[in-house]
Amino acid sequence: xxxxxxxxxxxxxxxxxxIYIFMQFPRIVKYNILSSCKDVIGKPNFIQPVMIxxxxxxxxxxxxxxxxxxxxxxxxxxxxxxxxxxxxxVKFGNNVVVNNNCSFIxxxxxxxxxxxxxxxxxxxxxxxxxxxxxxxxxxxxVAKKGKVVIGNNVFLGSNVKVMKNVIIGDNSVVANGSxxxxxxxxxxxxxxxxxxxxxxxx
Numbered sequence: 001x002x003x004x005x006x007x008x009x010x011x012x013x014x015x016x017x018x019i020y021i022f023m024q025f026p027r028i029v030k031y032n033i034l035s036s037c038k039d040v041i042g043k044p045n046f047i048q049p050v051m052i053x054x055x056x057x058x059x060x061x062x063x064x065x066x067x068x069x070x071x072x073x074x075x076x077x078x079x080x081x082x083x084x085x086x087x088x089x090v091k092f093g094n095n096v097v098v099n100n101n102c103s104f105i106x107x108x109x110x111x112x113x114x115x116x117x118x119x120x121x122x123x124x125x126x127x128x129x130x131x132x133x134x135x136x137x138x139x140x141x142v143a144k145k146g147k148v149v150i151g152n153n154v155f156l157g158s159n160v161k162v163m164k165n166v167i168i169g170d171n172s173v174v175a176n177g178s179x180x181x182x183x184x185x186x187x188x189x190x191x192x193x194x195x196x197x198x199x200x201x202x
Contacts, residue, residue, distance in 0.1 A: 088107060099158070
């Protein structure tokens with residue numbers, strides 16, 4: 001490595017360090033202050049600000065990273081995690097990487113994410129409809145709910161929406177922009193709105 005390349009690398013490292021100290025770290029602190037969930041277990045690596053709210057439990061396994069520096073929305077957005085009620089749970093397994101601007105909202109049955117999962121930018125996982133479809137009942141009726149389970153080694157592309165009562169099997173890939181309304185088996189590529197199986201991986 002010549003001297004010019006070495007200097008460029010050092011300058012770049014200093015630049016990113018200053019950006020983190022003066023721009024990103026204050027944002028991370030702000031959203032930490034705004035967080036209200038009392039039952040948070042585990043210590044993920046916060047690259048992007050994360051807001052964690054609700055009365056339920058949020059669990060992080062080992063080596064969980066939320067936010068990607070060289071990716072959209074890192075310095076403008078934030079990740080939102082809500083375990084809304086007393087029995088709500090959002091659980092991240094081990095070695096999970098969540099890209100920027102995602103949201104995870106559990107109203108009751110729970111969102112369970114396996115090990116070695118990759119989640120792209122602006123993904124949304126929810127375990128409830130939150131409101132009744134009938135206009136006369138929309139504000140007051142109890143909405144339909146169902147657990148969301150993301151298997152091990154799953155890859156969710158950017159802007160994927162995973163709805164209530166869905167299981168995505170181990171090793172499967174869900175294409176960008178897909179809306180997953182029904183369960184997906186293991187070892188497949190799925191995509192579309194609503195998502196359907198496009199091909200097998202094995």
